[in-house]
Amino acid sequence: MTEIMTDEPARADAGRSGDRRGLVVVLLAVLLALLLVGHRVIPNVHGLGSLVDSASPLLGLGVPLLALAALLRRSRRALVAVLLPAIAWGLLHGGAWLPSATGGGPTGIRVASQNLRAGNPDPGATLTPLVEAGADLIGLQEVDGGGPAAPGLRERYPHRAAVSTVALWSRYPIRDSTGVDTGLGWTRALRAVVATPRGDLVVYVAHLGSARAGDTATRDDSLRSLARTVRADRADRLVVLGDLNTATTDRVFRPLTDLLRDAQADAGQGFGFTWPSPVPLTRPDHVLYRGLTPTTAGVLRTPDSDHRAVTAGFRW
The missing domain is CATH 1.20.58 (Methane Monooxygenase Hydroxylase; Chain G, domain 1)
Structure with a gap:
């Protein structure tokens, strides 16, 4: 066999x-x-x-x-x-x-934040997508002397506040503005009271210290300093716009997230990465808030900057 x-x-x-x-x-x-x-x-x-x-x-x-x-x-x-x-x-x-729990519904005010990039050859062109998106308030960082210029930009945003290299452009009157010390040795943040049709809104525009590989102490100290200022602020409705040079997942961000909500997390979808602009890998740019309800949040690619812009909409 x-x-x-x-x-x-x-x-x-x-x-x-x-x-x-x-x-x-x-x-x-x-x-x-x-x-x-x-x-x-x-x-x-x-x-x-x-x-x-x-x-x-x-x-x-x-x-x-x-x-x-x-x-x-x-x-x-x-x-x-x-x-x-x-x-x-x-x-x-x-x-x-996942779909946001708070997003949707009528939007009362739209805000945006953009790091223009120092030496930007055409900052007006960088801001054009934000204007077209209907932003009522635009927080700017790395603003060169004189600020951005573009056809119709100053007419649309007749109210402005600026300190050093940060600025706020607004469709609505700015009743008060002042520089905010974040411990950098020079003022790179401001606080403004914006008189919107629905009431006063306190807006901070900030550009915190830079973080380098192996050296984040300056950024960390400036973040804690901003958090102390926000903690002492008694405003009912408050927004922080800016390049904070770290992500919300960073442990050092905790002093701010203990005080404020993140618009992207609450009303956006995805991580909303903004830097570097061609292929974003992280999100140093933020819209943080309290006393409002976010309706939208997102990111816009803008020309001539190494950062994409962040946007958010709110209702009272």
Whole structure:
């Protein structure tokens, strides 16, 4: 009789080999899940923890890469392991893509913030998309002497307040404005009281200290200084517009998020990244608020700046 051979042992060996080959993917998936869940326990030495906090939304890019590696390795165990960082990322950041709970409805006032970029050859062109979007208030950072000019811009925004390199352009009267010390050694923030048709609105425009790799102390100190000023402000309705040089996921942002809400998180969709403008990877530009209800929030790409603009709409 002829003996019939089967390839079951060979298949079993191949399966075990595939699982062994997928072990590296499993380990990487577990490490990525731990990093997502525990990034805030990383010591903030030389800004390392702050950097990882700010980049945490981007860590989700590792999930499809690991899934692809698991498929190439033909490892079921690795594919299952990839679910760990996928679930962790979804719990932490997936809500940014869900429909907003407060968005929609009538909008009473529209605000925008734009870092113009020092040396911008045509700041008026940079602001044109914001004007066309119907912004009532525009907070500006890195404003060169004289401010932006464009046909009809000054007519549409007849009321202005400026301190150093920050400015507020408004369709409505500005009853009062003053510089705000953020501990930088020179004034790079302002507070203005805008008399809107629905009542007074306090608006801060701020450009906080820069953050460099391994050196975030200046930015951190200026953020805490701004938070102290906002905490002491008794205004019922308040908006902060500006380039704050960090993301809301950064642990050092907590002093502000304890006091104010984030319009993008409450009425926008997605992360709303703004920098660098061609391919944004983070969101240093913000619209924060209290005493209002956000109806819209978004990002506009504008020419001649390295930042995209942030926008939001509110109702009383």
